[in-house]
Amino acid sequence: MSLVQVDGLSVRYGARTVLSHVSLSVSAGEIVTIVGPNGSGKTSLLRAIIGAVKPFRGRVVHGSGVKIGYVPQKLHIDETLPITVSRFLKLPGGVAAADINQALTQAGVPDLSGAQLSQLSGGQFQRVLLARALIGKPDLLLLDEATQGLDQRGSASFYQQIERVRQDTGCAVLMISHELHVVMSASDRVICLNGHVCCEGTPAVVASAPEYRALFGTGTGGALALYRHEHDHGHDHGDHNHDHNTEAAE
């Protein structure tokens, strides 16, 4: 049984169609990554899954009793709003202190519960957001470019945390990322999105698909090589440069 099923989903903002006929499903325990250029509708897809945007066509079906934890792209906490981490994690209500501590531990930041939210570093903040998503003991975690603004070490360690969470709790993960080389190696399945689903499959299959290469141009070689690099332990520095091109091109 799938945790969430998206059937022929189209999303429009006014006259602009951002997603058309997107279908996908996520099964228990798998890590699925969505890649795609800017404006390809990745965030809209996640927002449709949590119900923040109404489908223009098609539908989103949640498996019965499936709990979803959502980690937003970026959260700006206004300086004017004083709030501690533990108060933030209690929202919108009815969360026991023990659950908060457990979630913070799972997210790798056990000592932050008394800190002010506005004074956290980028990496701490993303982990607090992860903790918040974990509090409801979700069956499915949704992450929208959760490592934006983190340096490479920071995001690599964040993704390791995600894998650890999956091992511990068995929850499935559906995430958006632009760091192809990092996430592709950790994913069970990759979906390449550009307004519609271009191609999908295992990381290796997607990386060699012509649709994917057409989207990511010359940088593809870099992402693919880096992906292999992590598995085959190759050391080709030219490929690193290609990888930077990918990120710059996005």
Added chain:
Amino acid sequence: MLDDFMVRAALAGIGVAIAAAPLGCFVVWRRMAYFGDATAHAAILGVALSLAFSMSIFIGTMAVALLMALTVSVLSGRGYAMDTLLGVLAHSALAFGLVAVSFISGVRIDLMAYLFGDILAVSRGDLAVIWGGAALVVALIGWRWSALLTSTLNEDLAHASGIDPKGEQLVLTLALAITVAVAIKVVGVLLIAAMLIIPAAAARPLSRTPEGMAIAAGTIGTLSAVVGLRAAYVFDTPAGPSIVCVAALIFLASSMIRNFKSVR
């Protein structure tokens, strides 16, 4: 006790301060200061209409304030720059209101009383309306507190928790309209936004939690009302502006405390 006009004035000021405190916090957190201003300015049009159709000022101002707030909410998502939109709407509403008031013949009205408030002339009936309205605002915001706070932090997080941020925005809009209608007698349309924003801003450096900030804002607002009225009596100054001046001085003091803390 209520026979003394100073006691009635103080109670009216405290009522407004209590209603304005939690709402003012949200106005500050959500950066809605201009929104509050626009809604309040529109209220003068409500005054004109109430007088023209000889209905209750409270109902008239509340209706127009609500209409204004809803208009801004609807238009804000449609490609207008927010500050331009508010600048156009707030000041046209104020201007149309002032022009409309001039058309009302037969009734001699003291426009100053609506622009700057007339807290010393608060009657027992006004007091009932003010405290009734304040209780309604506090109940409304208290009831939706967690949902409002979640929507304020992030709309997508709210959606993921099954909260509709648009609905919560509507709650705030309604509370704002009630507060404007209630406060018009006390500080007048031009200074309502001050009662919303200044106590909340002054409370910020003294608070660690959202709830603490709302309570601190209420305390600061109450203090401003009582001290401001006393000062107005002693120095023979206009009451509404005196209240706002005291609030501003408290804001100054609290900002200095924050700077002192950060230097240490």
